[in-house]
Amino acid sequence: METSDKNTRTHLGRKISRIRELRGMKQEVLAIELGISQQAVSKIEQSEDIEDSTLEKIANILGVTAEGIKSFNEETILNIISNTFTSNDSSTINAINVQPNFNPIDKVVELFEENKKLYERLLASGREKVEILRKGYN
Structure with a gap:
């Protein structure tokens, strides 16, 4: 169990994939931005290690830093969201806390x-x- 947890923590391709999904971006869009094929993006997302120059390009496209990708931890993100999101209504439709300016x-x-x-x-x-x-x- 420890090895799979360690792999998830250091697997840059999975982190890129998850950040891309959270951003609502498809592999095809990332591929176009990078000037490569969708298959090449898929291969990158399956890679545990990625060259720093490629990682920088991907980070810029995703709107994060390369260090942000390296230190990305979905559990931490979900904890931040669950600890900072408040709503007095439990319904899904009204779950967004709207505070107009x-x-x-x-x-x-x-x-x-x-x-x-x-x-x-x-x-x-x-x-x-x-x-x-x-x-x-x-």
Whole structure:
């Protein structure tokens, strides 16, 4: 059990694969960014060791540092997420803790005013059409 745990800790390819997945990036996208084939990316992700220059390129594309990839530990990441995420609602739909940086009431008033202006323009347009029709019959 210790050897498989040690392999997971030092297997750079698996770490790259997991970071890529967490970023929502497909192998094909990483391959295009690196200028290599998807099969080559697959081979990199199966490799335990990766050249520093390649690791730097991959790190830049993934938006992390090479050291970040080397020290990546999914268990630590999950602990950070579970310890920092709070929600008063247990439902999946409302599990995102939304804290807007604007006053929602101001937005409602703004939308109301915009809606009022659009309605007034619609009424004016209707009145113009009625006038045109009246002139056409006279």
